Amino acid sequence: MLIARIECHDNPSNLIFALVSLTQFHKSRKKKRCICVSRCACLWRGSGFSGRAATGLSSETGKRLTIAPLALSIVHGSFRSQGFPVFQGFTRSLPVLFCLRSFPLSPSYHQFAPPCGVPFPGARMSGVWPRSGALCQNDTVVRLQNRAGHEMSYETRYRNKMKTEPHSFSPIRTLRKARTCPACGADAIGFSSDYPSNVKPFSKKTLLYCTRCGLGHVPDSARMLADYYREDYAKTNRKDRSVDPETYFSEAHRESSRGMKRYFNRARAQINRLKKHKGRFNRVLDFGSGPGYLLHTSQAVEPHAFEPDLESKKYLDYIGARQYQALSEIPQNYFDVIVASHSIEHLVAEELIETLRHLLGALRASGLMLIEVPQGGHSYLHLGGVRQDPHTLFFTPQALVEAVERAGGDIVFADAVAKPLIPRRDTPIYTPVGSDFNKANRGGLTVICRRPPDGE
Structure with a gap:
């Protein structure tokens, strides 16, 4: 039996979801595995949309993972590193990486998946890294690619804990000392x-x-x-x-x-x-x-x-x-x-x-x-x-x-x-x-x- 799950925090109006055939993966593995599509790239964070609400996801048969009725595109490429299969799909504006993290089938597989609507722990904003903890060693390096197609594998700091965007923006009410913009010179x-x-x-x-x-x-x-x-x-x-x-x-x-x-x-x-x-x-x-x-x-x-x-x-x-x-x-x-x-x-x-x-x-x-x-x-x-x-x-x-x-x-x-x-x-x-x-x-x-x- 195959079990698949995908979580997406993207705006569904902007994202073209990928169609992933889990059956082919199942045939390529020597042992039966639970294939977990752990998380899609978090590119649009405003909607809180979760793939769990989409139709066509069969956790019983696992024959195919289909997100509908949204527009679909065929996942077109793959490469392997450290034994992790990685597929690349496309949005309307730039590549989105999907990482399929496989682990032995477990009756309690739900405990490994992140809750609906909760950001993936230590996730990269442009791709997906394996989770740390029970499913992934902390020193695992998965060589994903950035938007320019360059491999990203920068030692310890660029493993599954890489941070590349601010968490939040806060309005400034007062500054300790007067500051103007270093570029345009405006008091803004x-x-x-x-x-x-x-x-x-x-x-x-x-x-x-x-x-x-x-x-x-x-x-x-x-x-x-x-x-x-x-x-x-x-x-x-x-x-x-x-x-x-x-x-x-x-x-x-x-x-x-x-x-x-x-x-x-x-x-x-x-x-x-x-x-x-x-x-x-x-x-x-x-x-x-x-x-x-x-x-x-x-x-x-x-x-x-x-x-x-x-x-x-x-x-x-x-x-x-x-x-x-x-x-x-x-x-x-x-x-x-x-x-x-x-x-x-x-x-x-x-x-x-x-x-x-x-x-x-x-x-x-x-x-x-x-x-x-x-x-x-x-x-x-x-x-x-x-x-x-x-x-x-x-x-x-x-x-x-x-x-x-x-x-x-x-x-x-x-x-x-x-x-x-x-x-x-x-x-x-x-x-x-x-x-x-x-x-x-x-x-x-x-x-x-x-x-x-x-x-x-």
Whole structure:
């Protein structure tokens, strides 16, 4: 006998449910198992809808799990990891992952299933992880994929306890000290939330949100960030820094690592965008360079790198980059191209405009600066399943544009370059207005800007 159960906390008007044939699973197992569809991705949390109310669920025969009369789509792909079968279905806007957790048939199987309407313990917002406890060891890692199709398996912190969205938003009545938005400068800090990660020291921080541009930021983070990037960042997030530089930049090493391939592909795409806007790769500064993916790929005549991570120094030495450890060391009116790829969101929030202004001043009159940041619109989007720490600035498209313009930059290109769409919240605390870019619900927020002509 097969027993199946699915729980869904999604808005049924937005979700296209998947049709899962449990019979095929039953035939593929050597022993009879109770197949439990433990929980669907929690993408729309407003309705409290439960799959238990749907028709066609047979716990007696288990021949097929069908959710009707809602629209259905056939589950189209699968991969296995750690012995867990994982199927991928589709909503109208982005992939949804379903994880089928099998365990021996038990007369008391109801005790293992989460109650109707109760969030799955330790569940990821973009997918389903096995439950901890009797059914799953705490060190089990299930390699799911995020919306960009990248495998997510980040050591202990990214196991079945990963947190990637705030639990709740609270209106702010009073602040201990007057604050304006670090991006747009408006006196519109109206909401706060918990930090969207379980990782210390970030998990103890609070996010503040601007209701005008949607920016979320961590206030007063200077000391925490200085300690973290000097000592912990590379050790925690970059396990590949033990590889010698020659091997690190080799084609074979690049092809053997999905992460390396992603970084180099991103660098090539950024270089091509800059070349389309007549960017010249003579004097190039990579702000937040890491080991130098972009500098190595661009073959810059004169490579420069701003990188506080000491673990990256040997790689930057290998490619001949001049290195800076402080913003004041970066020369002014000097560079043809500056790239800040996934680095601006790591700044101390109160220093955002000052940093952008200094970088714009470092450009030559004809120079271009490319900034790319992840979509950070927690204020109106569900961003579950994508790692959030150690970010301190969570940009919406509008917030990114207004920050650059406040710093004195002229925008020549703005687009969200990531393909997957992100679902919107039913009850946003910010509503984007204005350009199509401002309203984008995709990631990879990218702008190319230049310093205004002298005299303006």
